[in-house]
Amino acid sequence: MFCVFEEIDEPDVVCWNVIIDACARSGSAWRAVEVLSRMCRGGAVADGFTLASILKACSRGQDLGLGMQLHAWAWKIGLESETATGNALITMYLKCGGGVHSAANVFDGISEPNIISWTAMIAGLVQNGLAMEAAGFYKQMVRVGEKENDFCFTSVLSAFSTLASLEHGKMVHCRAVKAGFCFDTILGNALLDMYFKCGSSADAQFVFDAMQAHDVVSWTAIMVGYGRHGEARKAVECFRAMVDGGFRPDSITFLAVLSACSRGGIVDEGLSIFRSMSEDHGIKPEIEHCACLVYLLGHAGRLNEVETLIRKMGLQLDSFAWESLLSACGIHGEVELGKRSAGKVMELEPWKDGPYVLLSNMYAEQCQWREKEMLRGKLDYSNVRKNAALSWFPVSEAN
Template sequence: MVAFGAKASHFAGLLQACINKRARLPGKIVHAQIVTTGLSPDTFLLNRIVELYATCGSLDDASRVFDTMPSRNVYSWNAIISASCKSGDIVSAYNLLGEMPERNVVSWNTVISALVKDGAEAKALDLYYVMLREGFMPTHFTFASVLSACGVLGNLEHGRRCHGLVVKVGLDGNAFVENALVGMYNKCGDILDATVIFNGMSQPNEVSFTAMMGGLLQDGYIDDALWLFAKMRKKGIQIDAVVVSSALGASARGAEDGEVGRYCKSLKCDGYIFGQQVHVLVIKYGFESDIHVGNSLIDMYAKSGDMCKAQTAFMTLPEVNVVSWNILISGYGQQGDSKKVRDVLQQMQKSGIEPDDVTYVNQLSAYIKSGDIEAAQQMFNNIVNPNLTSWNTIISGYCQKEMYEKAMELFRKMQFLNVHADRTTLAVVLSACSGMGFLQFGKQIHAAATRVMLHSDMFVASGLVDMYSKCGQIEAARWVFDRMPERDVVCWNSMMSGFSLHSWNKEAFHLFQQMRSMGMYPTEYSYASVISSCARLSSLSEGRQIHAQTAKDGSINNIFVGSALIDMYAKCGNVGEAQLFFNFMPRKNIVSWNEIIHGFAQNGCGDMAVELFEDMLRREEKPDSVTFIAILTACSHSGMVDKGLQFFKSMEKDHGIVPLADHYTCIIDALGRAGRFNEIKALIENMPCKDDPIIWEVLLSACRVHANVELGKLAAEHLFQLDKLNPAPYVLLSNIYADLGRWDGVSAVRRLMIDRGIVKDRGYSWIDNKESVNAFMVADDVRTVDNLSEQSNHWVCQL
């Protein structure tokens, strides 16, 4: 009996050695010897033989041994289940688990883990709950698999339940489980809870850092990812190719977005420079031959705009794949270099690597970026079966070129071919509806989004808010916004922009405050919108509050925020502060110059506006159409008629800018204020924009001031043709006749108003007493007016 046991022990040792070395042939020899010596009924040895064949990937041999076993225990079943899982036969493993007369936690863990690895996360989660119902206590292996499944499914609710059980069974300090929790929360988009878990880890390892960096990158926290990488190095934690690739990815995103956060600021560098430092580490640790690291290097340099170094990184890779070529093509595409893209594509095909869908999309993007939409369309037409990304790219290209009708035509064709739209498609088409003011089609897109359950998607909902706002349906935009389950800063910006567009300025300011109170960080676009609202409200105190906030978070140096602040101070009558801010702007563009010139024009400081305009020309800043509206307005309001005429004539002659209706309005206003009607008459005879009502309204107002019946009647007649129900021209013409004592003319105009059913609009005034806005109209209740009068007297006394 002792000899028998010694033999069994001897064979068990031999089998273990074969298992360790995955030595199938020597293992078969040992198996034959076991049979020869009469030990084949031994369950322990047979279990080891099954394990041997499973390790060597021979499921058939393992199954034959299992099927002929005279006696099986739980380890026998676990061995054959493991063999099925390792060979990829998950269905058999799942069925074997159900057939087991007795299971242990290893049985459950093996199948749950295999299901997760096989992409059947939902089934793994179901099996986990069956395991719990049958009274089995999960281990750290169970939790790692289940948390991974929750992460892939994006199922935060089940992930949190699993986390609760982890804490209950005391495994929340297990490194294996902690890493799985960090990964799950990151994949579910809950970066805050992922950070809490990570910060609470006693000894985070390279897996922890890699998972956390991936989550930060996914959520756009580029600088935090770079800081984490630096912390990892400082702690002496081993750096592998995956971590280096993540760091390069963060550097690429930082360089592409122009982001410089606290860590990069402390090093006085940006994403590009940090990426170069990581490149040094790549060389130091010998990762330059790793294809994933090499591709990350190419991507980092490409997104930084340094295509020379991207090309060098590409050339130094010992072996490239289709991803490498695609990144290089994308880099040249982002620069709009369609010729280089074609050259690289030819080199790729010569190398024997076939382009894939991504290659064609990158080439398509390159044509669009370079402005060659015709070449993009031709290339798109040559794609045999364009995928959804290709459709989205070409439709987006037409939207970028403001060719909205063509974009919609392509979208209809896409629907006809039964290509199903995704969130990107819907958002792009909504932008086309916004650009055209095509409300009816926008509503159809809203209905389509609802049918496929994408109406609540942030990307789509933000497009809906923008579409309804630009189509004049601000209430509908607010309705969509209020029902969004979650919002990012883009959604808030869309709603604020909508309020600002429709002069719902108080609402825009309150929305900005609400956004801040919810912990959302405003972007430069947020600030520009709310500052514009403050400008329209002439709310200097609120405007200064926003100004202080922009200074605090660094947005003050943004050129568009700065331009909005200039406009706000000017519209609040504080032109001196507007000029002071303008003078200290580190960078100025045409928008900044236009705002300051227009600010002086609005405040009657024509001389200063002219001085600034001439200074702008001396600095070789190229004026645009808006610049001339501002300077002509300044000349008009300050009585500098000849100067205004000089600038007007120089538009086309010196700057190649064809005067538009707004420019004619300004110069006619200037001439009208000066009573120079002969020059106006000559001007309007030759102007191309005779159907613009504002021009005739300005002329009619000037005729009223100077009692010019001849031109006043001409202007009124044009206005009657353009909008016969507008009461303003009738009233102005009637007043001209009245001022001259021509009562027959007054009677004729009034009869015309009665015949056409036109009623003069009631005038109204409003007073902002800081706590509320009080408005009253002509013929309002006397008590209301008396009350406002008492308040006004009280304020005057206080002054």
């Protein structure tokens, strides 16, 4: 592309915009700035699309300084209120950590904000943990008569999912149906997530059945949802249906169904699915998958299998795996294995007080007071300090 560009004798602003956009899409913001500088030296006049292209490449905290410089330049040449530039500035500030206030100021300065402007603000607020503010912004958008698109609906549903507001989530669902977006796969996935997080697995299943097309995200979302709702059997049924339907589960899908099995205590199915990862689907189990199996086997009382799994899967240096085994030992009163597990955690993370507390409780339950006292001495000698426990209770005012 650059070779073709260099052969153009007098490139116009469109040619410059194309080459700048190519640099930005490759993630090279500074290369795009160099081309912009060359463009200005050549006498071409930048427009809103020029700035918007470069700003798209500013997506990390380290790009904030460049983004602010481009904002100042946009203000200097009178492009700050132009819609395309303003939209790109909003996204830049929210992605680069420049502050919601800065993004809101840009939005207020846009002469004609469009659906992209509104959606950028809503999505950015959600991503910055300001779901309530995003919901308020959406209500303002509806009041001024701006019509949603599929991206806007998806962003708004993320806000109401975070707020666990079923009533408002259903309202957005109705508006999506009325606007003709109800069968969109991406929007359907967002609806699945919203209904599960708002506690309505029946509505989530209705949405899933109504979707014209599913993808791996759809299947994974419904497994995650059923797992969180304690309906592990349904999550496993969805996994089987997904595989039978010709979909290829990925590592996230396996994590979802294994987590469901762990929460539901479905041992045999969990073991079978875990084995199928590598044997049938060629996916190497990661630490998170193994942790699910450790939890599953441990709480089922199959503690020796857990220790074997930790060693077989190379998790000897994973303190979380040993902590899970230690916790299971406490449930089932396996003191000797608990001692070994606690020793591993103390070795890997000597600053943690958790293994001391769990093992001490195990000694107390078995009336092994001497061992408990010795452990206490070891804790004091190690200079590890247990965080003080706090409690609260209501106090009525004195009359």
